[in-house]
Structures are given as structure tokens and as C-alpha cells.
Amino acid sequence: MRFSRKFQKLFSVDAAQSLWEHACRWTHPVSARRILATIDRAELEKIRERYPYRPNARRINAYEDAAYWIGINVKHVQDLWLDRAPSLQILDLGCGAGYFLYLCQLFGHEGLGLDPDDEPFFRGTTKLLGVRRVIARITPQTPLPDLGRKFDLVSGHRVCFHRIARDEEGIWKEWAPADWKFFINDIRTRFLKPNGRLLLEFNPRRDGSSFFTEELRTCFLSQGARIFRRKALLAADPNECPRFKQI
């Protein structure tokens, strides 16, 4: 990266927001080390041996690396004030290995995951971490299965369920704004309590740009989302633009 671009990045809006996030976390520290000590890492390694990487799998998703994933999820918990909130009911969409809900449960919340059972490794880790999950696949323009109750928080970190298929160049075909509107309305009307929140976090695109293209940013804003860096936060009430603070 050229110096001028590095310099620009250093003083970009994103850098300022990142600094703000760090400062907020610093005001209420959480010890990742103490949380890590509660996890049986030898057992995690055994689960990985039982379910080795599939050929061509990306090592970036080395979910047996508990130290790394606890560090990441401690930040998620701090950003959502879950280390300081009264007990909440949380539904985590695409819960993966279960680290986020494991932390939520440590902080006194009640968690339920939702994930397709594509990855046998996740079957092992969620069991080890004591994370309950519903096996289901989210598909566009289709209501989620009835879970018989509503939640204070519905979350999705490093969301993937909007990806439909890759084209010949490896670029994902993904949900259109109409699919997002359907999904957000389904979550709001069937899964959120009156003061509930929907939090979605997205990886950057392959070229490093934000998930929020102009079209998607407009779509999420039209639904009342507050967008902050890689995250969109929505309230149960479409007329409310929620803040990142205690639910």
C-alpha cells in the first residue's frame, strides 16, 4: 500500500469509528483469558481430529483455535453490552461453532442457535460448548421455521446465509434488496419482542470493500437500520433507529 493510501486509511471515518469501538470496550474490559480457561481445548482438538478439514477448505475458518475465536466474540459481546445487560433471550442465526452463544450464556443470557447441519465439526463444538441449536437453512423469501417464542436479540455474525451461489469467476450471487426486506420483516414480526433488536455483521467483500454497497445501504436504511462499520442494527419497531447500547 502506498504511503498516501496508508495515511488516508489511518485518518478515514472507519479508522475513527474503530478507535471509538476500542475506547468503548476499554471502559468495560472482559478477560478473554479467563473465559478461555473454561473451555476444554484438548477436547476441541479431538473434535477436529474426528472431523478433519474437507479438501479445499479454507484454514481461515480454523474454529478449533479457541483463543482466536474467544477474542473475536468477546468484542461482539462488549459491543452489544451483553457483559452488562440483564438476562436476555438470544437467537443466533448461522451460529457456527457456537462461541458467541457460549459467551452469552457465561454472562447469564439464554441462547439458541440456528444453523444448517452442513459442518459435522459444528455439531461437536456446539455440544461441547453447551449451545442448543435448531437445524434449519435460511432461504430467500421464505419464513424461518416457527420457534414458538420471541427473543430480545436476534444476531448474525459474519453472515453467509444471503449468499446463493458462486458464478464462474467465484463471485457470489446474493440476496437482492427485496429478499432483505422480506427477511427483516419476518424477524421483526415473528421473532423479536417489542423492544428486541436484530444485529447483522458482515465480512467485507473479496476486494476489501464494504458489504454495504450503495444499493444495500439504502435498503437497510429504508428499513430503519443503524449502520456502523460492518454492522446493521434494527429495532423491532421499523420507525425506531436503535442505538448500540443496553437492550
Ligand SMILES: C[S@@+](CC[C@H](N)C(=O)[O-])C[C@H]1O[C@@H](n2cnc3c(N)ncnc32)[C@H](O)[C@@H]1O
Ligand atoms: C462464516 S460462518 C460464521 C459462523 C459464526 N456466526 C461466527 O461468526 O463465527 C457462517 C455460518 O452461517 C451458516 N450458514 C450458511 N448458510 C446458511 C443458511 N442458508 N442458513 C443458515 N445458516 C447458514 C454456516 O453454517 C456457518 O455456521
